[in-house]
Amino acid sequence: MSDYRSWGYTPPKKQKAIRLNWKDTRLDSDENCWLPYGNGRSYGDSCLNSQGRLIDCRSLNKFISFDKNKGILRCEAGVKFNEILDTIIPLGWFLPVTPGTKYVTMGGAVANDVHGKNHHQDGTIGRHILSFELVRSDGTRLLCSPTTNQDLFRATIGGLGLTGLITWVEIKLIPVKSSFLDVETVPFKGLREFLVLSNDSNARYQYSVAWLDCVADGKNFMRGLFMRGNHHSSQSPETTHKKKNNHLSVPINFPKWSINRRSIAAFNSFYYYANKRKAGKTAVQHYDSFFYPLDSIDHWNRIYGGQGFYQYQFVVPLEKLNIMEEILHKIVSSGLGSFLAVLKEFGNHESPGMLSFPRPGICLALDFSNRGAFTLDVLQELDQLVIAAGGAVYPAKDLRMSTQAFKSFFPQAKEFTRFIDPNFSSDFWKRVYG
Numbered sequence: 004m005s006d007y008r009s010w011g012y013t014p015p016k017k018q019k020a021i022r023l024n025w026k027d028t029r030l031d032s033d034e035n036c037w038l039p040y041g042n043g044r045s046y047g048d049s050c051l052n053s054q055g056r057l058i059d060c061r062s063l064n065k066f067i068s069f070d071k072n073k074g075i076l077r078c079e080a081g082v083k084f085n086e087i088l089d090t091i092i093p094l095g096w097f098l099p100v101t102p103g104t105k106y107v108t109m110g111g112a113v114a115n116d117v118h119g120k121n122h123h124q125d126g127t128i129g130r131h132i133l134s135f136e137l138v139r140s141d142g143t144r145l146l147c148s149p150t151t152n153q154d155l156f157r158a159t160i161g162g163l164g165l166t167g168l169i170t171w172v173e174i175k176l177i178p179v180k181s182s183f184l185d186v187e188t189v190p191f192k193g194l195r196e197f198l199v200l201s202n203d204s205n206a207r208y209q210y211s212v213a214w215l216d217c218v219a220d221g222k223n224f225m226r227g228l229f230m231r232g233n234h235h236s237s238q239s240p241e242t243t244h245k246k247k248n249n250h251l252s253v254p255i256n257f258p259k260w261s262i263n264r265r266s267i268a269a270f271n272s273f274y275y276y277a278n279k280r281k282a283g284k285t286a287v288q289h290y291d292s293f294f295y296p297l298d299s300i301d302h303w304n305r306i307y308g309g310q311g312f313y314q315y316q317f318v319v320p321l322e323k324l325n326i327m328e329e330i331l332h333k334i335v336s337s338g339l340g341s342f343l344a345v346l347k348e349f350g351n352h353e354s355p356g357m358l359s360f361p362r363p364g365i366c367l368a369l370d371f372s373n374r375g376a377f378t379l380d381v382l383q384e385l386d387q388l389v390i391a392a393g394g395a396v397y398p399a400k401d402l403r404m405s406t407q408a409f410k411s412f413f414p415q416a417k418e419f420t421r422f423i424d425p426n427f428s429s430d431f432w433k434r435v436y437g
């Protein structure tokens with residue numbers, strides 16, 4: 004038994020686990036309910052398996068090959084993105100897609116078909132995966148690619164770890180000239196202004212994302228900051244723009260009373276005005292602070308206290324903007340508040356994964372402190388609005404969606420079940436499809 008958790012920090016159920024290494028990826032105990040565990044950066048229970056056994060993949064941590072002329076990397080599934088970036092950037096390459104933390108494993112990233120700030124141009128990570136090996140519980144080892152075992156390739160990308168164990172992954176990287184990006188910040192108010200900015204930026208900027216104030220109402224309702232950027236085009240701005248090394252840590256869980264509407268509103272106001280000052284200027288920013296601002300604070304999830312928090316991330320089609328506005332009104336009037344509300348327009352690149360979450364539309368991610376039944380009731384009401392809009396909620400962030408909601412968000416789940424390994428499951432899957 005060990006303390007395996009997910010990032011939302013909700014009270015953990017004890018998890019049994021085994022650790023693997025490269026030479027021994029046979030699943031040879033009499034266990035009949037396995038689930039791979041990457042680095043636990045999923046917020047909910049899709050990486051947990053309290054009724055079975057986790058396969059801790061972090062010791063699958065070797066680089067296998069790297070073609071530095073073509074930018075093709077093959078590594079074991081437990082290698083983390085921070086380790087990859089440290090190796091490839093000095094050689095002029097970058098990850099084609101990265102989520103908002105670099106402490107994810109390659110296997111975990113594939114199993115959630117993660118997206119990043121460049122979804123409008125480059126789609127999800129699955130579009131950049133050339134091949135991987137999948138080990139099934141009967142001992143079969145399968146090479147999967149867009150042309151070999153295609154169905155299992157599609158089912159495993161975004162397949163929530165349910166189709167078997169990925170042991171290694173081959174991925175095509177993108178070329179870069181330095182560790183820096185040129186970034187511009189533009190303030191906006193309201194979803195329509197956000198969409199005008201997004202439209203104007205989609206072709207010219209590889210990366211874009213917005214921060215939204217989900218507490219302010221009245222004249223400040225839906226104020227936000229739109230950030231857009233491209234990789235810096237010259238060889239080495241390192242000499243003039245140094246990476247800031249101010250690493251912080253949250254040593255203990257914050258007390259319950261410290262997170263309330265007032266403290267969240269104060270933080271949001273401070274954040275808005277501090278960053279609004281940057282508007283109109285293009286800043287040269289290190290990739291760490293642009294892609295991974297939260298990684299500079301270790302254990303930031305402790306801010307929400309021992310009771311944990313829920314992240315709610317959903318996407319609705321652009322033509323359902325009225326429902327998106329209704330959702331935002333509901334969030335603001337509920338008083339739940341969120342420090343970290345991130346808004347992004349997804350592009351129309353089809354995700355290769357059968358069960359992938361991203362689809363064209365407008366996507367919002369928020370963190371809500373766990374206030375028990377009240378929080379759950381609000382989230383359930385939000386689910387109903389997302390269902391009405393024909394949208395979806397992201398399983399990687401979820402701890403509570405119902406079977407009815409899941410089936411509405413992922414009607415393709417029935418087809419997907421054909422590819423599940425009969426000896427694999429998760430707490431998430433038992434809840435939504437059990």
Ligand SMILES: Cc1cc2nc3c(=O)[nH]c(=O)nc-3n(C[C@H](O)[C@H](O)[C@H](O)COP(=O)(O)OP(=O)(O)OC[C@H]3O[C@@H](n4cnc5c(N)ncnc54)[C@H](O)[C@@H]3O)c2cc1C
Nearest residue numbers: 041042043044045102103108110111114117118163164169
């Ligand atoms: C601060 C922060 C920001 C984030 N930003 C984003 C974002 O911008 N976009 C986004 O898409 N996500 C984002 N996420 C979510 C995160 O990227 C995903 O949950 C990711 O999949 C976590 O990877 P992990 O290695 O920690 O895997 P885990 O969370 O441990 O597992 C994730 C899933 O992968 C499966 N899995 C793990 N390893 C393997 C393997 N070897 N073989 C088969 N299945 C496997 C697990 O069973 C599980 O279903 C963010 C998370 C955090 C904490």
